[in-house]
Amino acid sequence: MLEETLILFRNIRNPDYDKSLKGYKKAGGLKALKQALEMQPDEIVQLTKDSGLRGRGGAGFPTGLKWSFMAKDTGKPTYLVCNADESEPGTCKDRELMLHDPHQFLEGMMISCLAIGCRHGYIYVRGEYWPSIKSLNAALQELYDDGILGKKLLGKGPKLDLTVHPGAGAYICGEETALLDSIEGKRGHPRVKPPFPAVSGFNACPTTVNNVETLTCLPFIVNEGAEAFKAFGPENNAGPHLISLSGHVNKPGVYEVRLDANLKDIIYDFGGGIPNGKQLKGVIPGGASSSVLTADEIDVTYSFDALAQAGTMMGSAAIMVFDEDTDVVKLLHRIVRFFSHESCGQCTPCREGTHWARMIIRDFLNGNGNEHKLKRLHRVGGNMMGTTVCALGDACGMPIQSFTTKFADEFRDVQALAA
């Protein structure tokens, strides 16, 4: 029986936990920040590199390495912007951290600001998350009142301010450069790279964008060391991580697991299996943009590398489960409708491709599909991959290509049924 790992959720799973600053300190909080204040920024970066921490926002990029790319001595301020946009369908892990243990996340953010020399960090929270915004603002107020944030970090360090910035409803603002445009006060359009944010980010200053969960790993890494963090997963897949489990499972929820848990065990042990004694049909393993897995492909280690080997990805670790009665054509239509709604419209393959794909799937739903259209749908999916400014094109292409390959017969069945 798979058991939950309790690192990031250590406090959250304690029913007596008091999430105020007082409660957080009592639970051992802020020790890591004090220690980080005694370290050189480069030492924190090196420690993070050694820990093997990879970004939890979707791309799995090594965090320490990302920090080391920050342009130095530019004479401009340096920024850390936390990505709390959490809008990849299926994902709802960051909000647990912000709602129920905001100080652990904020401690991680403060440590990360020290690492990259940031004096004013921003937390970009999706606009719908008012409860999280309130929780963070209350926690920040406590940190200011206690003299931890402000002119001198912890009363003796450098100046540090943190500000919560609400978004206003746009999935694309989760993409880090669109997020930067958005926080600058513009429409959220992904930028052409290079230059990367580490050279020219927020207001054209060197900037790092990191996910909430990524930053929340820092207190543990500073307290317990790089090796301790690495121990929670196979080589190159360090640390515990949070998964958001949803769809047709008996116990949907957010769980913390080691990076060597098996996907099947996650679904059956944590999720308690499929409701009403139904059979599993498939799993979308890493957010709406990941390639689908069929029921007989789920015996796989839930890590960055093992999922990549299985032809899909961990993405934001959102696992969506669907049972035998699910109409996959309708499901794919729903996914593609999402991407077509959220395309920012800058690139033709994405703007037109998401729309056309949606129209073709609708043809199938209306009984107007055929073998030719199935092939075309597959091709349209392929054409938006690798041809666009940001990864939204790929994000829509992957489900299209995997559904039309793995569930091709169901597209044909819909057709036969309608005929």
Place this chain on the structure above:
Amino acid sequence: MLALDTQKEIAQLLSRYPIKRNALLPILHVVQKGNEGYLTPELLEEVAGICEVSQTHVEGVISFYTMYKLEKPGKFHLQVCTCVPCCLVGGEELLEHVEQQLDTHAGHTADDGVFSVEEVECLGACSYAPAVIINEDYHEQMNPEKLDRLMDELRTQGQAHA
């Protein structure tokens, strides 16, 4: 003219950013909240002045994001999620139910002005689906009966205040 409270909040927001334009999104939220949940051309002009951008810029921003409204919403604004995980566990049926109950369609305000409904993409509460936001609060693992009860309570409240 913006209310004094709103002005104070705006000054506070401006102090947190290197340049005024950066505070545009949060300022629009504050102004919208202070005006029964929607923005008017006059308010946009005022915000443009505060953030030192053109009114066209503000209009472009408003149209890009889904949370800014140019029409007055109901006293209680419902956002019903029908994105993938919610859809798997009854999000679409829930939306249909609300539309029937209120005899209106998503994107509209019901006649009595108490409720307005909007169909939205993922709200980031997928493990607690189906999810509905009413004004600023999340309501999770919803079903038609639970939502009916909640809306009855709100209707009584709304009418008492009216």
